Amino acid sequence: MYMEKALHKISVRALSERIYRSGSLLGAGYGGVSGLDGTRMHQRVFRDIKNEYGEDCVFSEYSLGTTLEYELFTIQISGRADCIIEDSNTSSVNIIEIKTHNRVAEKVESLILPTHEAQVKIYAHLYYLSHAEAEDITITLRYVSFLNYQFLEKSRIFTRDEASEFFDNTMALYLNEATRISNYENARNESIAAMKFPYTVVRSGQKDFMKAVLSSLKHKETLIAEAPTGIGKTISTLYPSIKWLPSAEGGKIFYATAKLATREVADKALIDMRNRGLVIKSIQLAPKEQMCTAKEEFCDSRFCPFADGYYSRLNAALEELHGLDAIYPEDIRRVAEKHRICAHELQLDASNFCDVIICDYNHIFHPRIRLQRYFAVNEFCHTILIDEAHNMISRSRDMFSATLSRSTLLTALPVLSTISQKTEKYSHQLVDYFTLLDYAFEKDSAGLNMAEPAIKESEVVIGEDFRATRTVPKNLYQLLWALCFHIANILADLEDREKRRILTEFYFEARFFLTIIELYFDNAYIIEVTRSGACSNGQYDISITLDCLDASDKLANILKDNHNAVFFSATMSPAQYYRSMIVGKETTFSRMIQLPSPFPPENLQVLILKDIKTTYQERNFTCDMIARTILRMISGHKENFMVFFPSFAYMEMIYSRLSKATQQDPDIELMIQTQGMGAEDKKHYLDRFNRHGDKTLLGLAVLGGHFGEGIDLVGDRLKGAFIVGVGLPQISKEREILSQYFQNKFGDGFSFAYKFPGWEKVLQAAGRVIRDENDKGFIVLMDERYSREDYRLLWPEHWRVAEYLSDEAEIFWDDL
Numbered sequence: 167m168y169m170e171k172a173l174h175k176i177s178v179r180a181l182s183e184r185i186y187r188s189g190s191l192l193g194a195g196y197g198g199v200s201g202l203d204g205t206r207m208h209q210r211v212f213r214d215i216k217n218e219y220g221e222d223c224v225f226s227e228y229s230l231g232t233t234l235e236y237e238l239f240t241i242q243i244s245g246r247a248d249c250i251i252e253d254s255n256t257s258s259v260n261i262i263e264i265k266t267h268n269r270v271a272e273k274v275e276s277l278i279l280p281t282h283e284a285q286v287k288i289y290a291h292l293y294y295l296s297h298a299e300a301e302d303i304t305i306t307l308r309y310v311s312f313l314n315y316q317f318l319e320k321s322r323i324f325t326r327d328e329a330s331e332f333f334d335n336t337m338a339l340y341l342n343e344a345t346r347i348s349n350y351e352n353a354r355n356e357s358i359a360a361m362k363f364p365y366t367v368v369r370s371g372q373k374d375f376m377k378a379v380l381s382s383l384k385h386k387e388t389l390i391a392e393a394p395t396g397i398g399k400t401i402s403t404l405y406p407s408i409k410w411l412p413s414a415e416g417g418k419i420f421y422a423t424a425k426l427a428t429r430e431v432a433d434k435a436l437i438d439m440r441n442r443g444l445v446i447k448s449i450q451l452a453p454k455e456q457m458c459t460a461k462e463e464f465c466d467s468r469f470c471p472f473a474d475g476y477y478s479r480l481n482a483a484l485e486e487l488h489g490l491d492a493i494y495p496e497d498i499r500r501v502a503e504k505h506r507i508c509a510h511e512l513q514l515d516a517s518n519f520c521d522v523i524i525c526d527y528n529h530i531f532h533p534r535i536r537l538q539r540y541f542a543v544n545e546f547c548h549t550i551l552i553d554e555a556h557n558m559i560s561r562s563r564d565m566f567s568a569t570l571s572r573s574t575l576l577t578a579l580p581v582l583s584t585i586s587q588k589t590e591k592y593s594h595q596l597v598d599y600f601t602l603l604d605y606a607f608e609k610d611s612a613g614l615n616m617a618e619p620a621i622k623e624s625e626v627v628i629g630e631d632f633r634a635t636r637t638v639p640k641n642l643y644q645l646l647w648a649l650c651f652h653i654a655n656i657l658a659d660l661e662d663r664e665k666r667r668i669l670t671e672f673y674f675e676a677r678f679f680l681t682i683i684e685l686y687f688d689n690a691y692i693i694e695v696t697r698s699g700a701c702s703n704g705q706y707d708i709s710i711t712l713d714c715l716d717a718s719d720k721l722a723n724i725l726k727d728n729h730n731a732v733f734f735s736a737t738m739s740p741a742q743y744y745r746s747m748i749v750g751k752e753t754t755f756s757r758m759i760q761l762p763s764p765f766p767p768e769n770l771q772v773l774i775l776k777d778i779k780t781t782y783q784e785r786n787f788t789c790d791m792i793a794r795t796i797l798r799m800i801s802g803h804k805e806n807f808m809v810f811f812p813s814f815a816y817m818e819m820i821y822s823r824l825s826k827a828t829q830q831d832p833d834i835e836l837m838i839q840t841q842g843m844g845a846e847d848k849k850h851y852l853d854r855f856n857r858h859g860d861k862t863l864l865g866l867a868v869l870g871g872h873f874g875e876g877i878d879l880v881g882d883r884l885k886g887a888f889i890v891g892v893g894l895p896q897i898s899k900e901r902e903i904l905s906q907y908f909q910n911k912f913g914d915g916f917s918f919a920y921k922f923p924g925w926e927k928v929l930q931a932a933g934r935v936i937r938d939e940n941d942k943g944f945i946v947l948m949d950e951r952y953s954r955e956d957y958r959l960l961w962p963e964h965w966r967v968a969e970y971l972s973d974e975a976e977i978f979w980d981d982l
């Protein structure tokens with residue numbers, strides 16, 4: 167049988183790292199410069215080089231590549247050289263590789279790594295291949311300090327013969343690995359071609375969903391899909407993505423979830439496909455803090471034994487992991503412990519040879535946590551599958567927000583005051599800055615301008631212990647920048663462990679705050695200053711937050727033209743809200759689909775009690791009526807029910823009524839969610855639903871809380887849910903600012919800031935009732951607003967709604 171040769175793609179950077187990385191994990195000298203800071207530096211350096219050599223002969227991101235044919239496979243090597251100077255007057259060529267670091271080095275030799283040298287040498291070879299006339303080109307490594315923008319560089323002539331020899335040697339060293347990868351990819355592609363859908367039944371809507379996913383992958387679109395419970399979301403996204411994999415040209419599949427628990431579903435889908443013959447390697451990534459076994463250490467070989475000599479022991483560890491198809495955190499921990507290397511770094515290195523990476527949203531989008539090796543440079547177009555994507559709105563806002571607090575500063579102050587005169591000076595100026603903010607609260611004035619003269623009083627929103635402005639705090643920025651500059655200068659050489667730990671934590675917090683201002687701050691941000699509790703010196707704690715109100719532009723920048731993405735959840739309506747909040751208003755690269763529920767609509771009774779008022783002012787008057795109605799409707803039915811509320815305070819009001827009314831009734835059991843419930847208590851609460859038929863169980867919980875979504879009470883475990891109110895978030899200054907922002911952006915601030923987030927929680931809670939095709943149950947929506955026209959427009963299509971006065975409402979028990 168004729169088989170196409172496998173095509174294996176690798177970037178110049180990855181090839182250099184794979185072959186020439188050696189010794190220990192990098193310390194803070196490089197580690198402190200994030201990919202994004204590095205990109206910003208590159209742009210600045212490139213501007214400087216253009217000024218030095220002239221516009222016309224300097225080229226950045228110069229694409230180079232070659233294709234090598236072997237007996238069983240083809241290898242395509244490609245990359246973009248940072249900068250190439252082609253001087254036509256002298257016929258000279260200089261290939262410059264730019265590296266950033268955060269040290270003040272005196273000798274360039276102390277900065278050069280073998281991987282950097284390899285990269286520029288391979289670029290030289292690729293350049294020679296495409297320029298037959300080129301001779302004796304110069305290769306340069308230029309190291310730019312993030313601290314003072316000064317650079318050190320090393321250049322040399324690298325002849326055609328030298329370049330060719332270096333490249334041949336590199337490929338000889340890589341050939342074994344390339345052979346292994348190609349063998350795997352051949353087997354994988356064959357198995358994908360032969361793979362059938364792993365389940366006997368394709369559920370209603372599932373086919374449409376899979377077709378839409380495949381079409382989006384082909385057209386490089388971002389798909390936003392509302393896929394109701396029961397449709398089989400995970401397999402509907404993973405199956406077509408895996409079918410697409412042979413065409414993805416090196417791209418991987420990232421299956422990202424908001425919670426660890428939901429990863430098991432993705433894992434199960436992969437196991438089911440493997441049981442049908444699929445050959446595929448996958449890995450589940452765990453957060454760094456869960457993998458780090460040297461909790462008190464730093465990622466620096468002088469302090470952490472698992473960083474020391476990491477690369478010299480890495481290959482043996484990887485060799486063991488190559489034998490596994492599915493790699494779990496426990497495999498990584500076991501192998502890392504055996505070889506005494508860092509488990510966190512090992513899981514990242516193992517992900518290189520896996521096609522499916524099951525991870526958290528942060529691994530893809532968070533500016534500080536995202537996997538640099540896949541998302542800092544867009545070498546390949548990856549497929550990103552975002553499960554429970556309704557969470558992305560709040561999660562993405564958090565990812566792009568940053569906070570600096572007085573308590574964080576005071577924790578580091580004893581160290582900052584003693585390690586250098588400069589850090590002492592700037593940290594005390596920062597202490598004074600917080601004192602001025604505190605003074606503004608004391609005086610009950612908008613006086614942020616005492617600390618930031620550029621901020622006018624009229625531009626400050628004032629609330630109790632709350633101030634907000636849109637103006638960038640320039641004084642704070644300059645002060646913090648100067649402090650970080652001097653910390654970074656010291657950090658790499660600081661030997662005292664405790665001081666180093668304290669300083670490192672402060673530095674990364676502060677540096678992230680600066681990065682948000684430098685790279686992301688725009689009119690989607692607001693600066694909030696809040697006062698709360700007390701910090702170590704007995705004063706109020708003051709926090710300054712760069713609050714990202716809407717991260718859609720940032721997400722769109724990561725995805726558009728770079729990666730395929732599918733955002734999916736059971737609650738993605740109204741569609742326009744989710745699309746606007748996930749990828750912005752632009753519709754050229756994104757599309758939406760809404761799939762019908764696969765469950766018989768008659769299995770769910772939806773009742774609206776149109777005479778119940780739950781606004782804040784009405785609550786005292788309607789509490790008794792709500793408690794009475796709930797008890798009347800379930801009276802005599804020994805089933806399990808839940809009642810959801812918009813807040814703990816409201817829940818406790820109704821709980822006291824329910825409790826009083828049922829205290830003499832041994833057949834009714836009440837349970838209530840409490841604030842700060844531990845894992846054991848949550849488990850105990852949920853476990854109670856496993857019992858059924860002995861009593862009438864009423865579990866009270868808050869909307870959007872632990873029991874409001876993500877729990878699966880199938881069959882008799884849950885018969886019905888009462889939802890009190892429409893789930894609106896509490897009114898606050900912060901919400902009002904959000905509302906104003908959306909009013910300006912979309913012309914409907916209330917809906918975007920209050921109504922839609924509330925509706926999302928209602929739908930999530932309602933979604934707890936029917937979990938499979940045999941489930942039958944009811945939802946009682948207890949608020950007159952559900953009957954209003956604007957809410958009717960939001961009702962899911964599969965709902966069969968009956969509206970009642972609360973005294974008349976009846977559940978059709980015979981149908982359940």
Ligand code: SF4
Pocket residue numbers: 191454457458459460461463464465466470471472473507508509510511
């Ligand atoms: S074990 Fe922990 S401290 Fe050591 S390198 Fe890994 S993550 Fe860093």
